[in-house]
Amino acid sequence: VTSRPCPIVTKLDKLSHFDRRAELTGFSQEQAKDFIHTYMDDSGMADKLLKELQESEWCQSLITAPYYCCLICDHFEQHQALPQRRTELYHRLVLRGVQRMAEARDLTDTFSNIKDAPDQVKIPFTNLLELAWTTLQKKQLYLQKADLAAA
Helix, strand or coil: CCCCCHHHHHHHHHHHHCCCCCCCCCCHHHHHHHHHHHHCCCCHHHHHHHHHHHHHHHHHHHHHCHHHHHHHHHHHHHHHHCCCCCCHHHHHHHHHHHHHHHCCCCCCCCCCCCHHCHHHHHHHHHHHHHHHHHHHHHCCCCCHHHHHHHH
């Protein structure tokens, strides 16, 4: 499963054999609006987010991807504003990943910055990020089981 553009998928097809391919489509604009209204407890906040999305072309283009839509809602709930740059959104993505790892390990510490995360979560997550960076530098577009064992 990949969310990569078609040229990369074609390259992956040449590197290894896939016996199936599935396409996961995102939200329509209407489905994204419905999701935002469902996500937000306050309909006024949802309406405010939708209004701001109309003024932000790059954020508007992301809401059809369900996870990005969720991240934008999460960011808006926390900051009462859209992210100004994609890096803010990606920071939120990484932070939510670390928070979910903590929840899965029944760690009760709350943190809003990755630096403040418990070591039981921060260290494995840092190892995963380093592994992703290393494979990217090697122009390897996927991870194999052996890569994870070495990390």
